[in-house]
Amino acid sequence: MTLLEFENVRGGYAEVDILNGISLSLRQGEILTVAGTNGAGKSTLAKAAVGLLPRVTGRIVFEGDDLVPLPTEARIARGIGYVPQVSNVFGSLSILENLQVVVGVKDQARRIGELFEAFPVLAERKRARAGSLSGGERQQLAFARALMTRPRLMILDEPTAALSPAKVADAFDLIARLPSLGVSVLVVEQRARQSLAISDRGCILDGGQVALAGDAKILLADERAAELYLGQAIHA
């Protein structure tokens, strides 16, 4: 069953279109990687889905409803979680406050307890300012904040970009676990190979359009995708 569908989505900032007619779908329970070169429109697509792009045309359908007319907070209330690439925690608030500040959470105290169990390092430092956290801890808090509302879809914008190489594998392990918790995932990633390895399907953007899309394993094996978009040729 289709959970999220982009239908001929165009948009950008000011006068210039960055997305040039993207059609793409995400099924319930799957992980979809969106890859592509710098400037291809990956992060812009994620922002369009959560309403942070000033100008969007086309339809972005989530569970049957078009999101485009809705403000960001209404999209979040419908069951979407979003982790931005940068500035993904409230640095001046404590870890606990980062979770408490999320609106629309039923039984907030219990939910925070569940997330502290899932991310014990956050529980240990719950009174610490989020701005004092390491890159890996910060990423865990960003995930926990987005998971507060028990979303059915998580949109992750370059979740490994600010991580040390040692923490990248941890982040992908965490993403791979999300479907087992009932959360589908749209992940925008520069580390396309590693992301496709944990994904069901993949999509490669080029110039604001879908250049390639399909099963993740097939994309990983595709020589043209490997040479043009995935950083190295298969046989290199």
Added chain:
Amino acid sequence: MFYAQLLVNGIVQGLVIGLAALSITLVFGIARFPNAATGDFMTFGAFSALTAHQATGSILFGGLGAIVATGLVSLLAYWAVFRRLADRSVVALLVASIGIGFLLRAVLGVVFGHGQQVFQVPLTRPYVFNGIRVMPLDLQLAAVAALALALVFSLLYLTPIGRQMRAVADNRDLARVSGIRPGRVMVALWLVAGGVAGVAGMMLGIKTIVTPEFGWEMLLPAFTAAILGGIGSPVGAVAAGLILGVAQELSTPFVGFTYKIALAFIIMLAVLLLRPRGLFGQLEGAR
């Protein structure tokens, strides 16, 4: 002993400046522009308190009148003007706030006249502590200011709407993807910023004389304290207000009453040149 006396006077003056600076820093941190109407909100608060005091004879009701009336005027300014200009540049919002200040001043001049008005408070004997004279009224005003600060900081740090206000100040987009409705936060902001400015205006009015221009004249010290404290830092604004109030009073024997305001200007220039983030602020401000 003379300087200890000036110190006490400076603390009361500093609380007035600190409250005004708190109003400025809250608006700057969350709505992201310097609200030049803050001084005139103070004036409105002073006249509201004066009216309520004349009607009831109670300073307490005067204070409540100042908080409620100025909070509502501040909210009206947001609803009628600032909300519509939210996507415009900082300069556009600054100019709009100057315009609102002029409008408020003109309306107060028409309604109350441009003569000097004073709070009729009973004469009392000062308390004397080791030779330092402290007027009971100053203690009451300090208590009012402390209560107002306690309420604002409790709101900011202990309530959901306060956390949301701080979250919007920290990162507006992240606040939105956390489900926070910016409109709700803005209503709370303008009510609080107006109420705080109203209390500051009432305190200043009781200590001095009330005219339609007197709040405007407090704008420079208030902005100086907001900058010195680190723009966007509520704690910094209050601390810097106290520092500035005491510094102004202690400078009086050297520069005279008339020129002590110049000290605020010198401090503001020094902070901008030497430590633009202020004492408590971060480089990007708005925390």
